[in-house]
Amino acid sequence: MRRRLFAWQLLMLVAIFxxxxxxxxxxxxxxxxxxxxxxxxxxxxxxxxxxxVIWAWFTEGAIYQHLWVTLQETAxxxxxxxxxxxxxxxxxxxxxxxxxxxxxxxxxxxxxPRVVLAPIFMVWFGLGIWSKVALGVTLVFFIxxxxxxxxxxxxxxxxxxxxxxxxxxxRQLLRHVYLPSATSWVFSSLHTSVGMALVGxxxxxxxxxxxxxxxxxxxxxxAFDINTVFAGILVLTAFALVLDFAVAQxxxxxxxxxxxxxxxEQL
Amino acid sequence: MAAAVEFDRVTCTFAGTxxxxxxxxxxxxxxxxxxxxxxxxPTGCGKSTLLNxxxxxxxxxxxxxxxxxxxxxxxxxxxxxxFQSEALMPWRxxxxxxxxxxxxxxxxxxxxxxxxxxxxxxxxxxxxxxxxPHQLSGGMRKxxxxxxxxxLDPPILLMDEPFSALDIQTxxxxxxxxxELWSANRKSVIFITHDLEEAIALSDxxxxxxxxxxxxxxxxxxxxxxxPRDVAEIRLTPRFIALHDRIWHxxxxxxxxxxxQTKNRVVA
Numbered sequence: 001m002r003r004r005l006f007a008w009q010l011l012m013l014v015a016i017f018x019x020x021x022x023x024x025x026x027x028x029x030x031x032x033x034x035x036x037x038x039x040x041x042x043x044x045x046x047x048x049x050x051x052x053v054i055w056a057w058f059t060e061g062a063i064y065q066h067l068w069v070t071l072q073e074t075a076x077x078x079x080x081x082x083x084x085x086x087x088x089x090x091x092x093x094x095x096x097x098x099x100x101x102x103x104x105x106x107x108x109x110x111x112x113p114r115v116v117l118a119p120i121f122m123v124w125f126g127l128g129i130w131s132k133v134a135l136g137v138t139l140v141f142f143i144x145x146x147x148x149x150x151x152x153x154x155x156x157x158x159x160x161x162x163x164x165x166x167x168x169x170x171r172q173l174l175r176h177v178y179l180p181s182a183t184s185w186v187f188s189s190l191h192t193s194v195g196m197a198l199v200g201x202x203x204x205x206x207x208x209x210x211x212x213x214x215x216x217x218x219x220x221x222x223a224f225d226i227n228t229v230f231a232g233i234l235v236l237t238a239f240a241l242v243l244d245f246a247v248a249q250x251x252x253x254x255x256x257x258x259x260x261x262x263x264x265e266q267l
Numbered sequence: 268m269a270a271a272v273e274f275d276r277v278t279c280t281f282a283g284t285x286x287x288x289x290x291x292x293x294x295x296x297x298x299x300x301x302x303x304x305x306x307x308x309p310t311g312c313g314k315s316t317l318l319n320x321x322x323x324x325x326x327x328x329x330x331x332x333x334x335x336x337x338x339x340x341x342x343x344x345x346x347x348x349x350f351q352s353e354a355l356m357p358w359r360x361x362x363x364x365x366x367x368x369x370x371x372x373x374x375x376x377x378x379x380x381x382x383x384x385x386x387x388x389x390x391x392x393x394x395x396x397x398x399x400p401h402q403l404s405g406g407m408r409k410x411x412x413x414x415x416x417x418x419l420d421p422p423i424l425l426m427d428e429p430f431s432a433l434d435i436q437t438x439x440x441x442x443x444x445x446x447e448l449w450s451a452n453r454k455s456v457i458f459i460t461h462d463l464e465e466a467i468a469l470s471d472x473x474x475x476x477x478x479x480x481x482x483x484x485x486x487x488x489x490x491x492x493x494x495p496r497d498v499a500e501i502r503l504t505p506r507f508i509a510l511h512d513r514i515w516h517x518x519x520x521x522x523x524x525x526x527x528q529t530k531n532r533v534v535a
Contacts, residue, residue: 163367
């Protein structure tokens with residue numbers, strides 16, 4: 001059943017690219033919409049050429065350094081953003097005074113479209129990877145922060161009291177109740193925050209850089225090379241899928257204690 | 268000799284939405300060393316409030332609590348507490364939940380693990396140590412809680428309707444196991460329940476509370492049933508029935524009062 005479904009999904013993919021190719025190949029469709037037979041290919045690219053570009057990237061190895069840079073930026077943005085978000089979430093969650101004081105600022109910073117910070121980060125951190133990491137961090141931070149903040153507030157008071165009665169002091173309470181509870185909220189937002197880290201990296205590259213998949217796309221766009229733009233988008237999509245798969249694997253390992261959908265009551 | 272737990276005119280008032288609410292008023296009660304005392308009362312009468320005061324989780328508005336003669340300040344380190352709802356840490360497996368208390372006290376990990384294994388065996392959970400709470404049944408989770416509390420060997424046990432969420436068979440099994448563990452190593456127990464039969468079957472003494480607000484004890488009954496007891500069988504003896512009758516009569520009015528209040532609250 002699963003194999004058949006997969007076969008159909010694959011067939012659909014082939015069909016989409018087939019139709020795309022038919023509609024864009026110069027001369028294949030009579031020029032009804034476009035007066036120039038090359039116009040469709042100019043705007044929408046041709047799948048065969050797109051795959052040629054991708055093939056060349058991977059066989060000649062030109063893509064690897066760009067993927068590596070984008071991966072580095074994404075990973076750094078996620079780790080730094082998540083760590084800061086965790087720390088800030090725990091702090092504000094446990095200190096009502098600080099939370100009340102900072103509330104309007106947190107709301108304002110979250111409401112601000114943070115992509116506009118990219119030029120500032122360029123000035124501060126240059127065109128290297130750190131300006132992209134900084135942009136990713138601002139995106140990841142708030143997702144993790146709000147999840148942890150909520151997580152700390154929703155720690156079961158019974159579990160808390162029980163741990164107190166078992167003799168935990170304040171530090172042990174933080175380490176054995178608040179932290180695991182908050183971490184589980186971080187992991188539940190893992191897919192979103194890793195995705196955001198990637199967005200930060202690519203948008204940053206697109207706005208100004210010398211390496212990375214975003215840079216490739218930006219360069220090709222400047223030369224009106226639509227096939228390379230699409231090639232970059234496809235590579236990026238595949239990259240995001242691989243990342244998402246890795247995140248799902250990590251989640252499965254780290255959240256074994258969570259009641260899953262498939263195994264609610266085994267006994 | 269000083270009582271294990273002594274409530275001295277304890278009053279608890281909360282700031283509610285509709286003005287201050289006095290849950291417990293002027294409760295004076297003493298639980299002797301090694302004594303098993305059940306506290307029964309209508310629902311919502313502040314039984315749990317009383318237990319939280321004894322645990323040190325809640326500071327009374329008035330009056331004092333003394334533990335073995337010493338006034339209580341902060342968390343009661345001599346007491347173990349078994350909660351009505353789920354209290355296990357869901358991110359720790361069964362074994363790690365049982366070792367938690369020892370861990371907090373700085374007991375070396377392998378020693379804590381050894382003791383926890385022994386306790387899991389004693390509560391019938393040998394071989395389930397690596398399960399997480401959500402993988403255990405309700406009864407097994409209660410057993411884990413029991414082991415988690417008893418491993419610290421507290422001289423006082425505070426139990427807040429611990430078995431109320433279980434089905435009747437599991438519940439009687441657990442009650443018998445509790446009695447067995449208790450008789451092997453007599454601790455002072457305050458057992459909160461709304462189930463009079465459970466209270467009589469387990470205890471040396473039953474304290475009846477009035478309906479809230481301003482709950483206070485309105486009767487005390489010594490339970491002179493012989494031990495060891497089987498909670499299922501003892502319910503059928505004439506002495507049990509006579510005791511049940513007497514206590515129920517004193518409670519009935521309060522239960523009806525409590526019921527009427529809850530009903531009015533729902534309507535309002």
